Structure formats: C-alpha cells, structure tokens
Amino acid sequence: MIQRAPLITPVLLAGSLVVLVGFAIRASFGVFQLPIAMEFNWPRAEFSLAIAIQNLAWGFGQPLFGAVAEKIGDRKAIVIGAVAYALGLVLSAGATLPIQHHLYEVLVGLGIAGTGFGVVLAVVGRASSDENRSMSLAIVTAAGSAGQVLGPPLAEGLLALMPWQGVFLAFAALILAVLAVLPWMRSPVPASRAELQESMGTVVLGALRDPSFALIFLGFFSCGYQLAFITAHFPAFVAEVCGPIMLGSVLHSMGITTTGALGAVAISIIGLGNIAGTLAAGWAGKRYTKKYLLAGVYTGRTLIAAWFILTPMTPTTVLVFSALMGSLWLATVPLTSGLVAHLYGLRYMGTLYGIIFLSHQLGSFMGVWLGGRLYDAYGSYDGVWWIGVGIGAFSALIHLPIRETARPLAVAPA
Numbered sequence: 001m002i003q004r005a006p007l008i009t010p011v012l013l014a015g016s017l018v019v020l021v022g023f024a025i026r027a028s029f030g031v032f033q034l035p036i037a038m039e040f041n042w043p044r045a046e047f048s049l050a051i052a053i054q055n056l057a058w059g060f061g062q063p064l065f066g067a068v069a070e071k072i073g074d075r076k077a078i079v080i081g082a083v084a085y086a087l088g089l090v091l092s093a094g095a096t097l098p099i100q101h102h103l104y105e106v107l108v109g110l111g112i113a114g115t116g117f118g119v120v121l122a123v124v125g126r127a128s129s130d131e132n133r134s135m136s137l138a139i140v141t142a143a144g145s146a147g148q149v150l151g152p153p154l155a156e157g158l159l160a161l162m163p164w165q166g167v168f169l170a171f172a173a174l175i176l177a178v179l180a181v182l183p184w185m186r187s188p189v190p191a192s193r194a195e196l197q198e199s200m201g202t203v204v205l206g207a208l209r210d211p212s213f214a215l216i217f218l219g220f221f222s223c224g225y226q227l228a229f230i231t232a233h234f235p236a237f238v239a240e241v242c243g244p245i246m247l248g249s250v251l252h253s254m255g256i257t258t259t260g261a262l263g264a265v266a267i268s269i270i271g272l273g274n275i276a277g278t279l280a281a282g283w284a285g286k287r288y289t290k291k292y293l294l295a296g297v298y299t300g301r302t303l304i305a306a307w308f309i310l311t312p313m314t315p316t317t318v319l320v321f322s323a324l325m326g327s328l329w330l331a332t333v334p335l336t337s338g339l340v341a342h343l344y345g346l347r348y349m350g351t352l353y354g355i356i357f358l359s360h361q362l363g364s365f366m367g368v369w370l371g372g373r374l375y376d377a378y379g380s381y382d383g384v385w386w387i388g389v390g391i392g393a394f395s396a397l398i399h400l401p402i403r404e405t406a407r408p409l410a411v412a413p414a
Contacts, residue, residue: 005129012127012136014184015120016143018078021178022085022115023147025171027271028155029054030232031264034239035164042098048372050101051232052365055224057109059361062118063354065110067200070350074123075182081114082179086172093168115175117144118357121337122350123185131286133341137334138282145278145330148271152235152264203348204355212343212402213352216336217359219294219398222391223332224363226301229384230270230325233371235263237381242313262315266322273326281331290339291402297331298399302392304328309385343407363391 029051036047069077088107095101113119121137128136158167207213242259256262284293308321340353371384 005132007132007135007139009127010184011186012124012139014181015124016140017181018115018178019117019120019140020143020147020150021174022112023144024151024154025085025089025147025175026112026151027148027231027267028151028171030235030267031152031155031159032164032167033232033236035159036101039164040096040098043372043376045369045372045376046098047101048232048368048375050098050105051228052367052369052372053102054105054109054112055228055361055364055368057106058112058116059109059224059358059364061110061113062116062357062361063351065114066118066122066348066350066352066354069119069122070200070348074119075185077114077119078182078185079179081111081116081119082175083111084108085111085115085175087111089168089172089175093165093172111175113354115178117141117333117337118350118354121333121353122346125337125341125349126346134286134334134338135279135282137337138278138285141282141330141333142275142278144333145271145274145326148231148274148329149268150271152267156261156264200348200351203344204351206407207344207352207355210343210407212404213356215398215402216339217356219298219395220332220336220356220360221363222298222388222395224360224365225367225391226305226363226388227329227367228364229367229371229388231267232368233375233381233384234266238263238266238313238318242315242318259315262318266318269319269322270326270329273323274329274331277327277329277331278334280327282334285335285338289404290335290342291399291404294332294335294339295396295399297328297335298392298396300328301325302389302396305385305392306389309382309389339402339404342404345406 033047036042065077065081068080084107088104088109088111091104091107092101095104117140120140124136124140125133155167155171158170162170239259239262242262256265281293281297304321304324308317311317336356337349337353340356341349344352367384367388370387371381374383375381
C-alpha cells in the first residue's frame with residue numbers, strides 16, 4: 001500500500017502564519033489614509049504615493065529576496081525581511097513629512113517582500129509532494145487572505161484606542177514576534193540532479209528568452225493594479241461615495257454604523273471571500289489547464305469591476321462587490337506560481353516568481369499612485385476604475401497563447 005505524503009506539514013503551517021501576519025499589516029494601510037491626511041492636512045496623493053512606493057519596493061525586492069533565500073537560506077531571508085518591515089514601521093511612526101513616509105515605505109516594501117509570497121511559496125512548494133503542491137500553494141495564499149480579513153478591523157479597533165503612530169509600533173512588534181515559528185521551516189529540496197547542476201543564471205536567462213514567461217509577466221500587471229488600488233483607496237472611496245446606512249438596518253445591528261466602518265469591513269469581506277476562492281483555485285490548478293483558469297479569473301474581475309462602477313453605490317452593492325471580487329482576489333497567485341514551477345522547475349522558483357511578481361508590483365504602484373493623483377485632480381476615482389477594467393481584459397486575453405509545457409533543463413557546463 002502506497003502511503004501518501006501529508007498535506008498539512010510544519011513547513012506549511014509556519015509559512016502560512018508568516019504570510020498571514022505580514023499581509024494583515026499590509027492590508028491595513030488603506031485604513032490610515034484618512035487619519036494621516038487629516039492630521040497633517042495633506043492632499044490624498046501624498047500618502048497614496050507612500051503606499052505606491054511601498055508596492056514598488058515590494059516588487060523590486062521580491063526577486064532579490066528570492067535569490068537571497070536560494071543562496072543563504074529561506075529562514076535567513078525571512079529574518080532580514082521581518083527586521084526591515086519592523087524598522088520601516090517604527091520610522092514611519094515618527095514621520096511628519098511626506099518625503100519621510102515615502103522613504104520609510106521602501107523599507108516596509110522590502111520587508112513585505114522578505115516575508116511574503118515569493119520566499120514562502122518557494123519553500124512550501126519545494127517541501128510539498130507533486131500531488132499536494134497546488135493545494136499547498138493555495139493554502140499559503142489563503143493565509144494571506146485571512147490576514148486581509150483580520151488586518152483592517154484590527155487597525156480600525158486599535159485606532160480607537162491609540163493614535164496611528166501607536167498602531168504602527170504595535171504592528172512592528174507583531175511582525176518580529178512571528179519569527180518564533182521559523183524553526184518549523186526546515187524544507188527539503190526535492191530536486192533532481194540536473195536541477196541541482198543548473199546555475200541560477202542559466203535558468204533565469206532561459207526563462208527571460210521564453211515568450212510564455214513574458215506573457216505571464218505582462219498578464220500579472222493588472223492583478224497588482226486592481227488589488228493595490230482597491231486595498232489602498234476602497235475604504236476612503238466607500239466612506240465618501242456610498243449611500244447612507246439606515247438606522248435599523250442589518251448592518252447597523254452588526255455595529256456598522258458609518259460608511260467608514262463599512263469600507264474597512266469591505267476589505268475584510270474581500271479577504272474572507274478570497275479564502276474560499278484561493279482554495280478553489282488550488283484545487284482546480286491540479287486538474288485543469290492553468291492558463292485558461294487565469295484567463296477566466298481576469299475575465300471575472302473585469303466584469304465585476306465594470307458592473308460596480310456602472311451601478312449606484314449603496315451598502316448592498318459594496319458588500320456584493322466585495323464578496324464577488326474576493327472570490328477572485330488572490331486566485332491568480334497559486335495558479336501563477338504553480339505555472340512557473342511547472343514550466344521551469346522548483347530549484348529557482350523563488351527567483352523566477354519574484355521576477356514575475358515585479359510586474360504585479362509595477363501595476364500596484366500605478367494603481368495606488370494614479371488613484372490618489374486622479375482623485376486630487378478630478379475629485380473622483382472613476383477614471384482609475386475604468387483603466388483597471390481595460391487592463392483586466394488585456395490580461396485575460398494575453399494568457400491564452402502561453403505554451404503550458406515543462407521546459408527542458410539546460411545544465412550549465414562544469
């Protein structure tokens with residue numbers, strides 16, 4: 001009788017907790033948009049630019065941390081990332097000028113890269129069996145969604161008890177505390193002899209010459225644009241545009257009495273819906289062609305965003321949108337990372353996925369920064385939404401020509 005490898009392992013649990021805490025903090029930054037702008041009387045674009053820079057630093061840091069993890073070890077890379085994350089939060093807590101926030105968010109972005117998907121998905125992917133890999137990647141991604149569920153309400157609750165500077169310091173302590181689970185992250189490297197003999201340069205150059213790699217890279221841009229824009233601006237958007245929450249409504253009985261609170265809860269609902277959506281993507285990724293699944297996810301996002309912006313915003317439409325978009329929110333991550341592992345192998349998965357993720361974060365930068373910029377110029381987010389609809393449709397189409405077959409190994413000469 002053949003004994004199947006277990007799905008739930010210490011590596012999977014530890015990796016999921018690291019991602020959960022890192023994403024809980026990252027997902028809460030939109031909640032600070034109004035308190036910081038109001039305290040310093042800044043235009044919306046200033047803190048938006050800080051979050052945009054954070055996303056850009058995360059993107060450039062992802063392949064860097066992937067390479068560091070593959071050279072000196074996954075756990076050391078995570079420690080470096082957590083320290084950078086905490087330092088950025090501590091410095092941001094003392095910042096009083098926009099330029100200070102802009103500079104310190106570089107450290108936060110690098111910290112997210114070191115504790116996020118690029119490093120953790122690679123170590124979990126290497127530690128998983130072939131039959132469990134797709135679902136393992138989905139579980140770690142779903143842990144990020146759980147962080148999104150917990151982060152914004154936690155930040156909102158802490159803001160009721162202390163100023164935003166105190167919340168930043170509390171979050172810095174939290175990201176350092178999660179390092180206690182690192183002893184669990186001892187991952188074997190189930191690589192073939194040919195994979196071990198391949199140099200990083202050989203694999204990376206081979207991927208960069210592959211048209212399918214370029215298509216994956218371009219397609220991931222819209223994912224970052226849509227997700228980062230919504231995370232950073234949706235709470236403020238809902239607070240300002242949504243119709244009133246009536247007394248005696250179901251929301252009021254749940255304690256959601258303001259549109260500001262509704263915006264924070266909406267981000268959590270997106271994360272909650274994403275837990276189910278991401279696990280479903282992991283299940284489907286093992287059984288169906290990943291490029292078609294990705295095209296379907298981007299098509300769904302495009303249609304949902306178009307419906308939302310064309311419909312008068314009410315508390316009901318906010319909740320419906322959050323649930324629908326949440327079901328597709330990070331479904332792209334296990335499918336994209338799984339596609340990279342399938343095409344190019346596991347040995348340098350962290351570095352290759354990091355390069356792909358850079359496109360995601362370039363999109364994130366544009367979504368967050370453009371949101372603040374166009375809002376300040378026109379007093380509306382409508383233009384940013386329609387740009388997201390257009391590039392979402394582009395991403396759906398560009399995945400179709402990908403050649404989804406594993407690439408042969410090209411061993412570097414001795």
